[in-house]
Amino acid sequence: MGGVEHASLGMILLLLALLVPVLYFIRRAQSGTEIYVRRIAGIDAVDEAVGRSAELGRPVAFNTGLTSVSPTLYACLGVLSYVSEKVARYRSRLIVPQYNPEAMAIVEDVVRDAYRSAGRLSAFDPQCIVFLSESQFAFASGYMGIVHRERIATAFLFGYFAAESLILAEAGQQVGAMQVAASVSPEQVPFFICTCDYTLIGEELYAASAYLSREPIQLGSLCGQDVAKLVFFGLIVIGVLLATLQQLYPMLDLKNVDFWISYKFWS
Amino acid sequence: MERSFRSDLIRLVTFLGGVYFFLEFILPVSVLESVGVEALHEDISYGFIVFSSMAMGLGLINLFLVHGSRIIFQRKDWMYSFVLLIGLVCMMSSTVMDWRGGQGVADKARPFEILREFSDVIERDSTASREDVPPLEIRTEALRDATFARIAELRANIDQKTLLTFSDQEELYPLGETYIENLREILSGTEQAARDVKVGDFSSSQALAASLAQVSGFIRRIEQLNYDHSLTKKTYDFLYQGLFVSLGSAMFSLLGVYIAAAAYRAFRIRSFESSLMMVAAVLVMLGQIPFYVYISEDLPAVRQWLMEVPNSAAFRAIRIGAAIAGLVMAFRMWLSIESDSFSKERRG
Known part of the structure; x- marks a missing residue:
């Protein structure tokens, strides 16, 4: 256990943001929706x-x-x-x-x-x-x-x-x-x-x-993880913007993404 | 029907295991402590080690089956299998003997360690005012008597030269003799400390415990010196350090040659991408060598930029992609969404 706590609300929300799209696309693929995978x-x-x-x-x-x-x-x-x-x-x-x-x-x-x-x-x-x-x-x-x-x-x-x-x-x-x-x-x-x-x-x-x-479960999960990557991509862009703003206007005292992810709403 | 029950059971155990580790990761330590999981966590982790050890047995069985049958039926290249199994048996025997040798060293010092622990236990029980143990006077007397008995036994052994057996290690005699002389002095000190032990005076029993720890440490040192020069240890060192580690290093050193060969193939200019790669590689290499000053002062900066900007960006992209894919795969494993996908028969 090492005394490290991970029970931050931000972490739980992030996990959900990564996993919900996967479940959604698996369900869609199982219902017969055609999912495109690029050639490798x-x-x-x-x-x-x-x-x-x-x-x-x-x-x-x-x-x-x-x-x-x-x-x-x-x-x-x-x-x-x-x-x-x-x-x-x-x-x-x-x-x-x-x-x-x-x-x-x-x-x-x-x-x-x-x-x-x-x-x-x-x-x-x-x-x-x-x-x-x-x-x-x-x-x-x-x-x-x-x-x-x-x-x-x-x-x-x-x-x-x-x-x-x-x-x-x-x-x-x-x-x-x-x-x-x-x-x-x-x-x-x-x-x-x-x-x-x-x-x-x-x-x-x-x-x-x-x-x-070409299994629906695997195709759906592949599509879902691409959406999860978009979530990460969005977080990276927001993080870069916040860091830039903070650099330009230090008086704003903006908290970046990592602060909100690790912020504990309960002690 | 039986197969269905089996797979359901596996799914259930997988799910419960996943729930445990998920909650252990996500819940605050204070919650885990209040429900008592914190105390159990170590035992649960030991359970996984037990499973791993059982799997190691599977590996051994596989080795004996594959190579044993090749030898028995004298299939192609059976000689390699024979050498492999001989090596396996030799290494296993040597490792077991080395383990037993190490145990032997510890066993020699054990009686004095037990006495030291006994001294601590007496103090602890007395401080806690335990009534379910013999009286303090009897225990202190027992500690003192046992200490005298052990010291007398050890002295007799030293005098009879049975503690040290440097029979074929003449160069170790002077060192061994010095150790024995030191041990004799420590034993005299320990005897005195045992005589000085007074009932209820824990500082005197602590002095005895420190002396006993010194004796056991010295015995370990002497025995270890003896064991380090024994045939068992030498055989083990020859097989492990002399052969196994050296052969591993030889394999690793092959990389030097292979990297050169691979670089030659990679740097052939066949396309735009390979040209780009070659230019980047040449710049990185030139920026790394001390002669860059003769070409351009800026080369180290170019090299650093290539490594820290485009290279790091690509590495991070690969890592993030793989981590998310791994997380999703783990999630599917946890909920057993994955397990049907490996064979068409099950899928149907």
Whole structure:
């Protein structure tokens, strides 16, 4: 608990401002309203990437990096499910190296379900989900080994990555794999852009699952989070205006957005 | 039917867990304290650690299944699996032995720590006027007798050279002997402090407690010195520091080469964007090196502007977007709006 209180009215209102549009658009999407999602080249390339592995007769690797059980993992699972289903249909082979044992149990369940959906449950091999290590560089070296030994045709690098990102992506580059990456950590994005064929930046990772599945819930939530971003954008603009006014007219003693968000109306 | 019950149960537990952490975050600490959640929070957090430990077992089972079957059926590259499992078993055994060695060091000092704690307990109970414990005189006498007994036992061990076993570490003899001499002096002081303990005089029992703490600290130091030079510790250090950490550093150092290779690919001018990126990168690099003065005095300022304005703006945009998307995803997970989306069969 650390003695930090977050019970400010501003914080609660901000949470509502972020979440109400999401619920509203989910409801709208479920009622059949068409929701437009712009094209994302990296996600369009998923089918091509899986198809390539089937043509070459070499496996597909889906790497969730250092992602633990978190919203980022759930965003990756939507894509993993889609990729696994395609792999099962094309009778190709999937390898999912794992860093986090808790995430591994969930990943295995999702891949199994995807094979079942494709009607190829008997082809599902639980050993395709390989736990490597909980140590960052041991995981990276394990993945490099798999990429080189199996000569993978396609690599998906989706999730949270740190310093090992370039090592992972270079391994795929060395065997000529087609690589699609998506990272929420902006520090790793340049490495992926340099090394991978397609890179999804930041929130595009969260949009990928909605884009691929066209699920009303996911599409609605995607639309809702765009509105939530507008709320933030509005707050940034108001904050800049208030700060500028305060700078120009100090005698006004204007309180900025952060003051109102953290202001406690009760003690 | 069974599956439906299972998934409903999972949704319920997820929702209740979410409610708990949401309220824990949003409610003032005073409210949490009044309903008693503050005191329970640590235990609840330990529960998550227990779950994580169980998941670690899953990882181990997976490793043995995947690599064990590869070895048994001698599939392709089974030798790598063999080396991996041997490494795993060696490291696990070494870590367990190291843990036991550390416990052994602590165990040697434990009797004196117990006596020190006993001295504190006597004072605390007496100050609180507890009546459900033996009288103060009996407890003080017991503390004194136990202290004498432990000191006598330890002295006999030192005299018999069983406390220290620097058998194959000749260079440690002088240091070990000095430690033992110091310990003998502290033991004499502790004996005197035990004799001086008077019933009801807590300053004398506090002096004894301080002396006992000194003895236990010294025993730990001697035992640690002994253990640090044992075969168990050396094996563990060789496997962990010598192999594992070094191999990790070797992997990390690969980045130096890979960054150069990636930069070469990135800086090829193929489009307007890549040209822009190359120009920005060259300016940042030139602004970073000490020779910039030969090119332009303004380069560090240009570099700083590039890093702090366009670069920071892009970073913040990515971070805000990802954070909102993460929040929305977390919200969907909390209300289990997400869980049906992963397979078409469930969707239907």
